[in-house]
Amino acid sequence: MQETPKQESLFTAIADVQRRKILNLLKQGEMSVAEIKAHFEFSGATLSHHLSILKGAELIRVRRQGQQRIYTLNLSVLEEMMLLMNRLLGKD
Amino acid sequence: MQETPKQESLFTAIADVQRRKILNLLKQGEMSVAEIKAHFEFSGATLSHHLSILKGAELIRVRRQGQQRIYTLNLSVLEEMMLLMNRLLGKD
DNA sequence: CATATATTTAGATTATCATCTAATTATCTA
DNA sequence: TAGATAATTAGATGATAATCTAAATATATG
Numbered sequence: 001m002q003e004t005p006k007q008e009s010l011f012t013a014i015a016d017v018q019r020r021k022i023l024n025l026l027k028q029g030e031m032s033v034a035e036i037k038a039h040f041e042f043s044g045a046t047l048s049h050h051l052s053i054l055k056g057a058e059l060i061r062v063r064r065q066g067q068q069r070i071y072t073l074n075l076s077v078l079e080e081m082m083l084l085m086n087r088l089l090g091k092d
Numbered sequence: 093m094q095e096t097p098k099q100e101s102l103f104t105a106i107a108d109v110q111r112r113k114i115l116n117l118l119k120q121g122e123m124s125v126a127e128i129k130a131h132f133e134f135s136g137a138t139l140s141h142h143l144s145i146l147k148g149a150e151l152i153r154v155r156r157q158g159q160q161r162i163y164t165l166n167l168s169v170l171e172e173m174m175l176l177m178n179r180l181l182g183k184d
Numbered sequence: 185c186a187t188a189t190a191t192t193t194a195g196a197t198t199a200t201c202a203t204c205t206a207a208t209t210a211t212c213t214a
Numbered sequence: 215t216a217g218a219t220a221a222t223t224a225g226a227t228g229a230t231a232a233t234c235t236a237a238a239t240a241t242a243t244g
Binding site: 003 | 095100103104106107109112115124132173174177
Binding site for chain 1: 189
């Protein structure tokens, strides 16, 4: 069974430890970039980069609220990710 | 919850598409290096490199059989991997 | 409208990683 | 034991990715 670019992007997205930390953080609930940033050492530009990769993989969603951007986990893609993992690792 | 080096190595191991293909291939059953190699374009040295990363993550096991080395999936670590994914992505 | 705040984008740098060829190790067999 | 076969290891190279600073964009507010 062939792997799609979208699936590829999921594996790439979770390959980085900082991005996994961001995902974990967002399990607490939606957060602005500044709120997320408060949990990390790296620059805002780097955070923006990671968020864009997570968003590209559709693991998170954004909405605008004034001058802030609020990020949330995208649960449906998380579920798809689990299916993918099952397929990669499972016996079917 | 803190991520261990072993868990880190699992995410790194599945990050590469070729390694994911190797895992998929081994779902068919155990194989020697030469048998695995027959499915890919890259050199034996590169294959050896990928196998060593998968082995480092304990996703596969090796045993010797004459001058060959036979690789098999390590199902217990695959299950652990699923738990990890659940924890990363799940709601708990 | 000018300035402040929030975030992203551009461009450069550095580190990591996949890959290669050549050399090495280990095993088998004539 | 010499030569052949199987696989790994060493060392180098090129590509990709994480990170930074500086600049740009967008929004809010005095």
